[in-house]
Amino acid sequence: MKKRIVLILIIACFSCKNETKSNGKLNIVTTTSMITDLVKNIGGDYVNLQGLMGSGVDPHLYKASEGDVTKLVEANVIFYNGLHLEGKLVDVFEKMGSATKTPIALGEELDKNALIGSDYFASNYDPHVWFDISYFKQFASKVAQVLSENDPANAENYKSNAETYLNELEALQSKIKATIETLPKEKRILVTAHDAFNYFGKAYDFEVVGLQGISTATEAGVQDVQNLSAFIIEKDIKAIFVESSVPKRTIEALQAAVKSKGHDVEIGGTLYSDALGSAGTAEGTYIGMFEYNVNTIVGALK
Template sequence: MKKIIFLVLIIVSFSCKNETPTNGKLNIVTTTTMITDLVKNIGGDYVNVQGLMGSGVDPHLFKASEGDVTKLVNANVIFYNGLHLEGKLVEVFEKMGTATKTPIALGETLDKNTLIGSDYFASNYDPHVWFDINYFKQFSKKVAEVLSEKDPTNAEAYSKNLAAYLEKLTALENNVVGIVNELPRDQRILVTAHDAFNYFGKAYDFEVVGLQGLSTATEAGVQDVQKLSAFIIEKQIKAIFVESSVPKRTIEALQAAVKSKGHEVTIGGTLYSDALGNAGTVEGTYIGMFEYNVNTIVNALK
C-alpha cells in the first residue's frame, strides 16, 4: 500500500510541477555515474546535473529515497540507462511516463539486434552497454539531441561539446586497443564478481565469466564457486577481479576454493563495473574508468 501511495504522489507531483529551469539552466537528473559524467560533458555550463547514484552504488539494487523523488520532480530532463539495469526504479519511471514528462532510457535507443541477450532482465538484454565505447558514443549523440530540443538557444554549444567528447572517445578506443594487444588472445579470460563485462569481451575478444551472472540481485552458490574454481585451474588463469560495486567476499571465496585444490590465483585488483570511482579522481570519469580497468586487467593477466 505504501508503495502505491508513493507512486501516486510522484504522478501528482509531476502533473502539477512547473518545469521552469533554474537560473536559466536545464535541471537534469541522471541515474548511474557513467550517465552523469556523460551529461556533464555534453551539457557543460548550460545545465544543472544531479546524479542519483554515487561511486560504489549498485544500480541493480538501488531504491529511490524521498530526496531522490524531489530531484526527479524538479527535473526538466531525466536520463537513465534502461534495459532494466535500474530494476528497482523501473516501476517509478513507468509511472512517470504516464504523467507530464517521459524519462529518457538511453539503452532503449540502441539497435536491439546488436545487443547481447539475457534471461536475467525483463528487457531480455544485457544492460551493461557502456562497456562498448561505440554504444557510449550513441548515448552521447542522444543526450546532445535531447538537450538541443529542450534548450534550442544553446544547441550550438551542445553540438560543439558533443564533437569534442566524441573525439575523446575515439582516442580512448585507440588507446584501449593498443593496451589489449599486449595480451595474447589465449590469456584473455576475464573472471569477475558478476557478468558486467560481456560487451567489453565482445569488443576486445575476451572470454568473460562472472561468478554471480548478469545481475547482482542473485547470489552465487557453493556449486557456482566450485564450478568456476575448476574452470580457473583448467585454464591456468593467473588473476581474478573484485568489482567496486559488488561485495568482495564472493571473489575471496572463489580464491579460497582454488587454493583448497592446491592451486593459486591472485586477486588482480578492483574493477569499476556498475559505477565509476570517486568524484574528482581520474576513475571518477567514464574515460578514466575505462583506461584504469583495461590497464588493471592486462597487467594482472600478462
C-alpha cells in the same frame, strides 16, 4: 509500503506539469554515475545536473527514496540507462512516463539486434552496454540531441561539446585497443564478481565469466563457486577481479576454493563495473574508469 508512498508522491507531483528552470538552465537528473559524467561533458555549465547514484552504488539494487522525488519532479529532462539496469526504479519511471514527461532510456536507443541477450532482465538484454565504447558514443549523440531540443538557445554549445567528447572517446578506443593487443589472446579470460563485462569481452575478444551472473540481485551458490574454481584451474588463469559495486567476499570465496585444490590464483585488483570511482579522481570519469580497468586487467593477466 515505502515504495508505494514514493510512487504516490510522484504521481501527485507530476499531475502538475513542472517546466521550471533554475537560473535559466535546464534541470537534468541522471541515474548511474556513467550517465552523469556523460551529461556533464555535453551539458557543461549550461545545465543544472544532479545524479542519483554516486561512486560504488549498485544500480541493480538502487531504490528511489522520498528525497529523490523532488529531484525528479523538478527535472526538465531525466536520463537513465534502461534495459532494466535500474530494476528497482522501473515502476517509478513508468508512472512518470504516463504523467507529464517521459524519462530518456538511452539503452533503448540502441539497435536491439546488436545487443547481448539475457534472461535475467525483463528487457531480455544485458544492460551493461557502456562497456562497448561505440554504444557510449551513441549515448553521447542522443544526449546532445535531447538537450538541444529542450534548450535551442544553447544547441550550438551542446553540439560543440558533443563533438569534443566524441573525439575523446575515439582516442580512448585507439588507446584501449593498443593496450589490449599487448595481451596474448589465450590469456584474455576475465573472471569477475558478476557478468558486467560481456560487451567489453565482445568488443576486445575476451572470454568473460561472472560468478553471480549478469545481475547482482542473484546470489552465487556453493556449486557456482566450485564450478568456476575448476574452470580457473583448467584454464590456468592467473588472476580474478573484485568489482567496486559488488561485495568482495564472493571473489575471496572463489580464491579460497581454488587454493583448497592446491592451485593459486591472485586477486588482480578492483574493477569499476556498475559505477565510476570517487569524484575528483581519474576513475571518477568514464574515460578514466575505462583506462584504469583495462590497465588493471592487462597488467594482472600478463
